[in-house]
Amino acid sequence: AQSVTQLDSQVAVFEEAPVELRCNYSSSVSVYLFWYVQYPNQGLQLLLKYLSGSTLVESINGFEAEFNKSQTSFHLRKPSVHISDTAEYFCAVTTPHGSSNTGKLIFGQGTTLQVKP
């Protein structure tokens, strides 16, 4: 079985500061990894994903995450945050299901990111 641990339940930083949200996973098989963001009273939006290939993946709004197989981690980073990045961030893992890549997502508990002015 797979599991995801987000190491920080809350992170508070000042605007324009760098931030790292930590995610570790456990799995006995190969995994696909995701970061989702959830703004208040909204659903989840895909931020970025790792399926294969380059271990460093980037989003269009400046976030990046690096897949580290040896440390079973997929930490999310941004070099300079904005007030609008204040939200809940979820790390998720899935594995291939049968012959298709449609496995269920297993989520961490989430990290609340608060960006202060």
Place this chain on the structure above:
Amino acid sequence: DAGVTQSPTHLIKTRGQQVTLRCSPKSGHDTVSWYQQALGQGPQFIFQYYEEEERQRGNFPDRFSGHQFPNYSSELNVNALLLGDSALYLCASLGRGLGYGYTFGSGTRLTVV
């Protein structure tokens, strides 16, 4: 292009009642999953439908059931509601493989009183 549409957005039910939540997947998507997100928690997988059949199921009791229609839309039914069923219920759809990740709807907030 509409994303995943869920209805209703909010719902208040009494213990013991039954509820039906609805989901229309993103255009071109044929796989629908349902998740329960309790307050302050990450989403928990309930089940997944593909080709009108339940393909995977999470650790939820039989009170939770679902259906997928030929147009790929889906319903989540919960019988004999408990206070602990109060949560945000999220629907997610997927096209061919994980290339674009799952697309989530905005959810239905269910409150059981």
